[in-house]
């Protein structure tokens with residue numbers, strides 16, 4: 124879900140108002156957040172929409188983390204940095220993916236919209252050696268998800284989809300309304316399925332791993348229900 128349209132509706136305003144609360148951070152964490160934000164502003168200077176989206180994902184991820192008891196600092200940082208590589212052209216992203224031996228199991232030109240997550244996992248650790256492995260994993264998985272999503276992975280994935288600057292389509296507004304109503308697993312599941320429906324409705328290539336993940340999660344969810 125990577126097309127960005129900036130609109131405003133009352134439901135988005137309500138959701139946007141919810142995501143502005145600031146948790147209490149240590150002075151070191153605050154300094155780190157300010158550094159990542161300043162670096163992002165410089166890095167995305169020529170792409171204000173991507174910059175606004177990234178900052179909005181960061182605040183939304185932080186809000187989701189507060190609601191669902193996930194580490195808010197990690198969620199905020201992963202949100203700030205999640206689209207770091209997306210400001211490069213698709214050709215440059217594909218070249219970098221080849222250089223870094225990132226294997227999607229299909230021709231990389233078919234997954235041009237997905238490679239920026241796994242690329243960022245590898246490049247950001249070089250730029251910021253103190254970024255933890257779980258933050259980097261959440262950044263990698265925001266484009267393709269996984270069968271074994273951590274809570275942090277889920278928070279960043281959902282935030283990317285529902286941040287308030289996204290187009291006010293009914294499906295996203297519904298997901299926004301479910302924050303705090305559904306448990307985190309179910310909200311991730313609904314968001315993941317919505318992403319697949321979007322790919323189908325726009326007649327785009329559906330990455331085979333996505334289908335695998337979908338089927339595994341269907342079975343996992345059925346098994347969990349049986350044992351509930």
Ligand SMILES: [Fe+2]
Pocket residue numbers: 125205206209239265266283
């Ligand atoms: Fe992205």
Ligand SMILES: [Fe+2]
Pocket residue numbers: 125176180205206283
């Ligand atoms: Fe994004």
